[in-house]
Amino acid sequence: MSSPRSARTEYVGAVEHYSSPDRRDAVKRRWEEPDLVALFGRALEPLRARAQVHILDIGCGPGTVLELLRRTPAMTDGLPARYLGLDLDVDLLELARQRHADDAGVEFAHGDVRDGIPPGDHDLVVSSGVPWSHLERPDLRRAVQHLFTHTAGRATPTVLVIDVLGRYSLEWIERWAQTRWDYRMSFFATEGEVPHAPMSTYDGVELEAILREAAAAAGVDDVEVARHDRSLVVGRHTMTGAYTVDLPRFRDLVDGLYDPNVRIALEGLRLDLPLADAPEAVLQTHQELAAAWNACLERADAAAVGHDDTHVAAVLEPALADDLHAVEQRFDRGLGIGHSLTAVVTIPGSADG
Numbered sequence: 001m002s003s004p005r006s007a008r009t010e011y012v013g014a015v016e017h018y019s020s021p022d023r024r025d026a027v028k029r030r031w032e033e034p035d036l037v038a039l040f041g042r043a044l045e046p047l048r049a050r051a052q053v054h055i056l057d058i059g060c061g062p063g064t065v066l067e068l069l070r071r072t073p074a075m076t077d078g079l080p081a082r083y084l085g086l087d088l089d090v091d092l093l094e095l096a097r098q099r100h101a102d103d104a105g106v107e108f109a110h111g112d113v114r115d116g117i118p119p120g121d122h123d124l125v126v127s128s129g130v131p132w133s134h135l136e137r138p139d140l141r142r143a144v145q146h147l148f149t150h151t152a153g154r155a156t157p158t159v160l161v162i163d164v165l166g167r168y169s170l171e172w173i174e175r176w177a178q179t180r181w182d183y184r185m186s187f188f189a190t191e192g193e194v195p196h197a198p199m200s201t202y203d204g205v206e207l208e209a210i211l212r213e214a215a216a217a218a219g220v221d222d223v224e225v226a227r228h229d230r231s232l233v234v235g236r237h238t239m240t241g242a243y244t245v246d247l248p249r250f251r252d253l254v255d256g257l258y259d260p261n262v263r264i265a266l267e268g269l270r271l272d273l274p275l276a277d278a279p280e281a282v283l284q285t286h287q288e289l290a291a292a293w294n295a296c297l298e299r300a301d302a303a304a305v306g307h308d309d310t311h312v313a314a315v316l317e318p319a320l321a322d323d324l325h326a327v328e329q330r331f332d333r334g335l336g337i338g339h340s341l342t343a344v345v346t347i348p349g350s351a352d353g
């Protein structure tokens, strides 16, 4: 690998963000983290037979993925693993090293995925927090082709988890016509200048096509691709409303539903946003999602009749929040309609063929 292009990145302020107790709000703890643990759990399944799973985490930041991987059934059952985190940002790597200083089999390396991946026999190449969206399309295409070249001829299965920003998220309806735009990380818990960077967004069909083309170009033709949408209504930018006119603060409101001491005005959670031009499947899914979401609110309103605020806040609202989470999960069609779009690519080993 050549030397990385920069050492401190647009993630200025990110150390403070990742160290802040506020970062893990109720939505993160109750929706996003369990969904990611389930996704990583499925990704690890084909690798369970390995004597030791070698994991490479691209854009590892402070090592968040490692903590989630350890909550998967495979790893709680004791599947032995080695983990290598790769990142461009020296400050985040320093935080990662501090957090995992005592962990055996855990290492962090400074590097830019555009320059190639560290040598090694990687079984699972994972990512989370949309690091691949930093890349321009040709760079992503080249880097994933490099990953596929690395997997070609492996006797055992390889799984790649590629995480990008969804193009058609409700958080940025004003940006749906664009596929790379200046993304403000204004949700970071930091004072001072808001970090921002150009980011690429993808719909599911395009991302899968890029991955399949890269696989074919690398001579890997037997790939299985599963796509997932995550945070369909409650992405981080629903806290800022930066890119959608009149976007309700869905995430703050859902966090409030989980607060047993606060009663939330449910009409604020109604999902009724004018959409922009998008493929028919995207528009239809957004409409069905909104109908199912609003139906939950109506049922919750009816159930609250005759109950006092204390009961509604402590019992009915957390139950409503769980129902809304189930709605998000039900509409996970991998179309690129959530904050993040994740492709899980499984390449069976040549010994399986």
Ligand SMILES: C[S@@+](CC[C@H](N)C(=O)[O-])C[C@H]1O[C@@H](n2cnc3c(N)ncnc32)[C@H](O)[C@@H]1O
Pocket: 009, 011, 058, 059, 060, 061, 062, 063, 064, 065, 086, 087, 088, 089, 092, 111, 112, 113, 114, 127, 128, 129, 130, 131, 134, 135
């Ligand atoms: C939002 S953070 C996600 C961190 C972590 N994976 C998580 O889920 O919390 C995105 C990370 O990607 C890293 N990154 C961006 N471009 C990169 C590149 N070209 N090569 C390696 N890492 C990169 C950033 O430095 C940052 O740590």
